[in-house]
Amino acid sequence: MAISLSDVSYRYPDGTLAVDSVDLEIAAGERVAIVGQNGAGKTTAVKMMNGLLRPTSGEVRVDGESTAKRTTAQVSRDVGYVFQNPDDQIFGSDVQGELEFVAKRSGWDEGTRDERVRRAAVLAGLGNVMELNPNDLPFAVKKFVAIGAILVGRCRYLILDEPTAGLDGRGRRLLTRMIDLLQQEGIGIITITHDMRFVADRFERVVAMAHRQVIANGDVHDVFADRAVMHEARLRRPEAALLSQDLGLDPRALSIDEIAALIP
Structure with missing residues (x-):
C-alpha cells in the first residue's frame, strides 16, 4: 500500500518543466514532509499524486493502481488534497453543509453520512462552529473546515499544503493532534511546507527538492544535518x-x- 512516482516528469502547456524524472514512494500510514523553495517542484509533484495533474511522462500509482486509469474524482477519494488557502476549497453556506457535501454526493445512507461528518468535525475541532458560515470564521478556523471536508471522504492519504500558515499555538496543537490520530488509523500524511520547525517536530521522513528533482530522501535528522542538501534546497535548518x-x-x-x- 503506497503512492509511487516512477520516473515522473511534468511539463506545463507553456513548456515549463516543473518536475524532472522523479522517483518517490510514500507508504500508507507514513508521515512525509516535502520541502524546498518555490519552484522546486513540490506542489506539482503532490498534485500528480491525487490526479489534479497527470504526468507528462512516467507513472503515478496509488496502492498499485495507475492514476492514468482513473478519473481525478476517483483518485482524490483515496488521496485527499487540502489547499494552502481554504478559500480555494470552501463553498458551503455553513460548516455542516460543507462537511456533508461529499457524503451526499457519494450517496451514503444517513447513518454513514452522520458518522463520517461527526468524525471529521471532531478531528478538525469544528464542534462549536457547525452552524456558522465559513466565510465568517477566522482564517485559521477556515483551514480546519477545509481539512474536515476532505476527511469526511475517509481518504487513505492526506496531502496538506502549508498547513501551519496562519495558525496560532492552539491551531498548531490541534493540527498535531489530528495528524497523530490519523496516523494511528493508518492514513498517510504528506505535507509541503516551508515551516522547518513543524517538519522537525512532527515528521519522520523528509524529501528535499531542488531544480525540479529530489535531492535527498530520508530520516529528518539526517537530511537536516546535511549542510550541502540544505544549501542546495535553499532551506534554513x-x-x-x-x-x-x-x-x-x-x-x-x-x-x-x-x-x-x-x-x-
Missing part, C-alpha cells in the same frame, strides 16, 4: 539544530530535549 551545531554537539539534534540529552 531549525533553530535547535543550529544551536546544537554552535555548542559543538551532534548536528542531528532537532529539539531542545535532544540537545539536553547530549549534554553530560
